Amino acid sequence: MKRTILLLLLVGGSAWLVLSATLPKNIIAVLEKVDKTNASYKTVKASLEVVTKMGGISTSMEGELWMDNQAGKFRVLYRTGPTRALMLYDGETLWNYMEANKTYLKQRLPREEVEKNWLLFLPPAVAFSPICKKSFNSESFLKSLGKSTMGKAVLNKKSVFVITFVDKEDNTQIKLTVDAKEYRILQIGIVVPSEENGKEVTFKIKSFQSNVSFPQDAFAFTPPPDAKEFTPPQGGETMEEQMAPDFSLKALDGKEYTLSALKGKVVLLDFWATWCPPCREEIPIIEKLHREFKDKGLVVLGINDEDRATVEEFVKEKKITFPILMDREGKVAQSYKVEAIPRVILINKEGKIVKDITGYYEGNEKILKEAIENSLSK
Numbered sequence: 001m002k003r004t005i006l007l008l009l010l011v012g013g014s015a016w017l018v019l020s021a022t023l024p025k026n027i028i029a030v031l032e033k034v035d036k037t038n039a040s041y042k043t044v045k046a047s048l049e050v051v052t053k054m055g056g057i058s059t060s061m062e063g064e065l066w067m068d069n070q071a072g073k074f075r076v077l078y079r080t081g082p083t084r085a086l087m088l089y090d091g092e093t094l095w096n097y098m099e100a101n102k103t104y105l106k107q108r109l110p111r112e113e114v115e116k117n118w119l120l121f122l123p124p125a126v127a128f129s130p131i132c133k134k135s136f137n138s139e140s141f142l143k144s145l146g147k148s149t150m151g152k153a154v155l156n157k158k159s160v161f162v163i164t165f166v167d168k169e170d171n172t173q174i175k176l177t178v179d180a181k182e183y184r185i186l187q188i189g190i191v192v193p194s195e196e197n198g199k200e201v202t203f204k205i206k207s208f209q210s211n212v213s214f215p216q217d218a219f220a221f222t223p224p225p226d227a228k229e230f231t232p233p234q235g236g237e238t239m240e241e242q243m244a245p246d247f248s249l250k251a252l253d254g255k256e257y258t259l260s261a262l263k264g265k266v267v268l269l270d271f272w273a274t275w276c277p278p279c280r281e282e283i284p285i286i287e288k289l290h291r292e293f294k295d296k297g298l299v300v301l302g303i304n305d306e307d308r309a310t311v312e313e314f315v316k317e318k319k320i321t322f323p324i325l326m327d328r329e330g331k332v333a334q335s336y337k338v339e340a341i342p343r344v345i346l347i348n349k350e351g352k353i354v355k356d357i358t359g360y361y362e363g364n365e366k367i368l369k370e371a372i373e374n375s376l377s378k
Contacts, residue, residue, distance in 0.1 A: 027150050034132050035131075037184055042070055046205050047063070052201050052280070065127075067124050072111045076124065087121075088221045100273065104228075122203055164176075170193075172190070173189070184208070244267075247259050250325065264349050268289065268301070270286050271304075276341050276342065283318060283320065297349075304326060
């Protein structure tokens, strides 16, 4: 099942394994105990911290998880600063709502689809739902399994088991940290290795309550009156092969950039925001491309519509060196038909758009690098 762009916006582009080996008996024994523990939870309420590390940059989100195991419903509310994002499953429909741009996505989704595609719904699908052993012992998962190991460690003064599953094709890892006394999952980690910039996403369970009562409408979602439904772009609906609309914007340092004045250069536009998790994940890639090609004819321009203080603080903290242009009224974003971010547009020396990518995917860096090299060589 393909992830939609908005789901990527919510969960920061988290990686998953393609769902023969047999799990070692000691790991199965621990997973069975976790399963038994999870099965005792009628409902769960937990606070979360989601930490993403990539290219030397670490970002974090706070979250709150509510789960009803009996009804097969859950909701996860993520917070990045003052901005919130909601993922809610009511047993029939999966809702994703982005408060920042007042946009929501809804998908009809049978419960069996949620269980089959459990890695899309971390952490509720693994941490507290009684499907843990079933998931890790499934035929589809075992076909992808290269190896699995388990060791002991200490986390926050607690004795824990650390179980690691490794994909045999790309070496992606899933790490479970399990309380060795209560057999409750404390952390879920996904480690995606790469030649240069690996990525690690860790879901940390900060606090936990079981068998709590929820409000009657806890797992219902009604879009706010001013919210609009998001429809992911269909294949081919991009601005590629079109001439890039001209614009003039000032950067944080006050310097004005006009696109038409950059004719003869290859220009990369990155529409992004500090509140957007996948944007934050992609920033190190954009920075890397900027440093690699800035002396070869590439101009990288970030475009942001937030308040100056927020952007300046983020740029300083993350040591971003390419110019960030302020599009406070959103006119440039509108001219480029930006409805979801991150959005990266590559413009060749003649001013034509040769690459238009919405959303963050693992292969973006390779695709952009090849397109940049091809555009610079012409």
